[in-house]
Amino acid sequence: MASFYAMRKKPSMVAILLLLGLLFSPEHTGAQSLGVCYGGQGNANNLPTESEVVSLCTTNNIGRIRIYSPYTEILQVLRDSNIDLIVGVPNDSLQALANLSAAADWVQRNIKDYSSNVEFKYIAVGNEVNPTSETAQFVLPAMQNIYKAITDAGLQNQIKVSTAVDTNLLGVFDPPSAGAFSDNARPFIEPIISFLVSNGAPLLANIYPYFRVKYNNQPVPYALFTATEVVVHDGQLEYRNLFDALMDALYSALEKRNGGSLKIVVSESGWPSAGGAVETIENAGTYYRNLINHVKGGTPKRPAKAIETYLFALFDENLKTEEIERHFGLFYPSKQPKYNVNFN
Template identity: 45%
Template sequence: MAKQCFKNAAFVRMLMTVLSVVCLHTADAQTGASYGTIGDDLPPATEVVALCHQYNIQRIRLFNPNPSVLPALNGTNISVIVGVPNEDIIGIARDAQLAQSWVRNNILKYENVNFRYIAVGNEISPLDGGSAGIAPSVVPAVQNIYNAVSASGLGGRVKVSTALSFGVLGTSYPPSAGAFRPEIQSSYIKPLVQFLVKTRGPFLVNVYPYFAYVSNPNDIRLDYALFTSPSNVVRDGQYQYQNLFDAMVDAAHAALQKVGGDVEVVITETGWPSAGGTATTIDNARSYNSNLIKSVRNGTPRKPGKPIETYIFDLIDENQKSPELEKHWGLFLPNKQPKYPISFAK
């Protein structure tokens, strides 16, 4: 009898351990922050990492494999999205050995960094004059980086994708009508989505209700953009929307569904500036980012209960960016003081 009790107790302990792990995973903070470094007054990376720990920021996005930042992340529990710079993509697409070298020098070198995703390029589109020439190389570069990651033994842990602008959608209202721009759908979007479906990679997209609002303030209410509307604003069939962020994310879900892309949507950039433009106040930035953190835990009307992995832009103000608006997206000032109270707690 005692032996049986011992077995039962051992089983209960094992079960409780499993449940604890599951609960921790489920409760894991969904919101992280983008860590840009275009400034001459930014604190050292070690202090930024300490700041992330202090405020429970468990996920960060780096736009490039910054050698002054990655060593500071060694041995931490912070998960990391790291970017392949746009200017490196054409070479990596053409040369698999260059992709292997990139992975070796920027991923394998930092064996104790918790890499989550590699984003091969940021906001590259065939319709954008600045990046149109790179666009045909994106999917081949993604494939080469993926092959290099897989060959290194990290294929099951580090996913590979590219971060797109929300502008790749041609239709986003109502959300159920969400669709990619027809002129890039077959040549650019579909090959990428097919790759993501095959590799179970995430669809990375930057979603900015701020820019949607300032471009159309007559039709988009400020409280709808800031998550502060007291009631639903948009009805779309069976779905109702209280905030613009959810509507934009669900437009991306609908667009992906139309091209056979049943993949996870990860928001790699979103936020609200505190100065430098229309409706840019400390209070509006606080309202947007604080409410965002609460909202993404609950999913969207199309995917209720499925938390949305989301990265706030930006961690710290970057004073060397331009125009003026781009300098004021940070949650923190360069002296590490928060602009307003904000909690990333689970």
């Protein structure tokens, strides 16, 4: 071994810097690909101020935030924070923003006025819109209008326009290679896929193994990344966790609809800590810790790249209607961490 090392040339400083750049690029580290979802003051009456929220994120090395509606207090404190931001368009605003002038005004007030020092990354036009609902018809027009306004403002290379969907759009998800959109979902999602492909934007997707445990009887270890054996054999691909299976089923569905070039950004994923039999502190902590570690890599279908993922959610939200929905917080409203989670 000594003679081997003696024969090696001392690496140049340029080579060292190139190597460090490779190792710590966003595709090779989990920290840059990880964010949190912040519902804002409307979902709870006991949360810290927006300034405290941003400080909490900075202290915990959280470099990305998703908010569900823009408002002055949060946008002001995000100035010069260097925190990447997903801004949501609420579902009840979609019909109004299907009007071009209304969309231009929305972009001016909520995006352009802050764009010099707020790090906008994506605009999520709607969240989990049911493809059979009255609202569904307004999603694509609102996306198109917001994109035009973003382009007119010269921000189209900085900010991508998308929408956040859930895996209920899938009519088939097992095995992952058979993943396909349901008949009801296809008329809704196909033109959106075309829009995303043409504009180089990712699809935002809320991926919840928890709900597949709750409503589809999937095994808990498979959902918590704790299964010790392969659960699903899919040709040459093997699946030990449900998160990967859901992601790859969605990728397969996209490929079948000319969306094979799209990247999926996981815009929500989480596990509640109370409200039922599997909703425990132990399970939730296990899920978040394993998810954070897991998304540093890819899925069996799309390996070796970090998965940009937003954990749901920053705080417990006591004004939510359903009991389970109140307990997804990574932190208590006191700002104390609920779990031993390392975001770095």
